[in-house]
Amino acid sequence: MRADSTTTFRSLYPPIEPYISERIPVSGGHEVHVEQSGNPHGIPVLFVHGGPGGGTSPIQRRFFNPSKYRIILFDQRGCGRSRPHASLENNTTQDLIEDMEAIREYLRIKSWVLFGGSWGSTLSLLYGQAHPDRVRSIILRGIFLSRREELDWFYKEGTRSLFPEAWARFSGKIPEAEHDDLIKAYYRRLTEPEFERERLTYAKEWSLWEGSTVTLVPDEEQRTHSVDPVFALAFARIEAHYFLHQCFLECDDQILRDASRLKDVPITIVQGRYDAICPPKSAWDLAQAMPWASLKIVPVAGHSAFEPGIQHELICATDAI
Template identity: 85%
Template sequence: MRADSTTTFRSLYPSIEPYTSERIPVADGHEIYVEQSGNPHGIPVLFVHGGPGGGTSPIQRRFFNPSKYRIILFDQRGCGKSRPHASLENNTTWDLIADMEAIRTHLRVKTWVLFGGSWGSTLSLLYAQTHPERTRQIILRGIFLSRRKELDWFYRDGTRSLFPEAWKRFSSMVPTDEQDDLIKAYYKRLTAPEFERERLSFAKEWSLWEGSTVTLVPDDEQRAHSVDPVFALAFARIEAHYFLNQCFLDSDNHILRDCHKLKDIPVTIIQGRYDAICPPTSAWELAQAMPWASLKIVPVAGHSAFEPAIQHELICATDAV
């Protein structure tokens, strides 16, 4: 972070293009988009995107020194360039972990660094707990542990107090008698045949709620991206599907319970102090469960990986591997 007038934030590495991209067939008829950029002989790093359903974008390659890293991006089931688009069939957390292993095997990677934020932090932790022997190091941002209290914070009684005008728009899309469970109400409208004609409108509103709360300073570009029809449909349907099903975990405390499995893996946690989507409590509790982890709470930052101070810390973390 900026310590004095002579210290500046790190900027992203220059834009690069992939040296290879493909769709890898996995189980159940899904095809996963995977691309590689940077140094083919460098340290393998897997970018684990958020959402669920957020997909990747070219700018995400730029957190990594391209001469040091073999940069691997993939779009999780149903989103981005993966196919079928916006599909909820055979789309669970455990399917995604199996896909990550399929990618690793296909690319002949022995071990890799995991880099994940928000839902990407959840999936990175769960993958590493399942495959610790394949995980070299973990860099996390904006911690989400898929617990009921975290979902309630964002979809019931937390973030709404900071963004009342955005909440009014989001919640008023459904009848008053359904507003006590917006995940369920929106899921019905995003999946049920009788709402097919209105589905895209609900998808855009679901996505806009998150796009309106993701940065410390309002970001019109982020809001515009959130209502892109292709992005919003996959993002909203997949998120609602996962959140209605508690992200398919066997207990509310699943991740914290299994943190001991990561005891031999270096972990860096970077968290915005004013993250309105995934507040610092979860990052703090995760660090308490992993005393060997490094926790950096960034004083002036929200949730987005592209908050200047968050971006700085993430790049410093990748450089330090």
């Protein structure tokens, strides 16, 4: 049932601990952190986190019925508990897709459910298009298709109109002469040796901009987490690296172009109506390219997976599989 004024929103499942947590060596000198919780014999589900560079957290286990699911969380290259921390070397979208396959093979899983939001929706779709026979279902939230119009929305002419005070702070750290490309300007300061002493300062500002826009109602806890030094350094460096290279896609509309590769995979799309980071147009465009998918636009919600209405729809979707 859809959540409305007469419906009680679903709450997260109770906290659980992993029954195994390990780092798996992958290509290019990286090790990715992988944890498993829930039922070892249950339906395998892979939580694909956002960012790029966001990492995972214990609360993300709680979208899934632990008696039904074998819950797998992994930190993508360079972030969370994966190593080397904040590394951009050998860190591309194709590398991440190969890492997901390496995890699946290592865990001896034939096929699994993918659960991804924001950048996690991008990566889930790209992995599914590369390996459709390995995916039994996909649940997506806050759609990001890695198109130029989406990057321009968040780093040029869109979100700034809704959060002018946060934008003033974010853009104000960069000389006005470089305001035509803030992604490039921040990338320089997050990677080049001449800015090494100020790197963490710029990382915090990059992260705070996103942390200030992620929820419909201001969330001070989210803002505080966004400027944690360990989190911010990986998040900012990796995200700027990916966005500067338009997430290493072959072309601007690659995901929509290859939509038919997932025609046999059930797909649920959950989208906040007032998502200021990934506006609903992208979810709509994806649903038009995938008419077999179910699109649920949550009327009172922003970008976060923990908006009450979005959380409700996501848990309903995992329960329905």
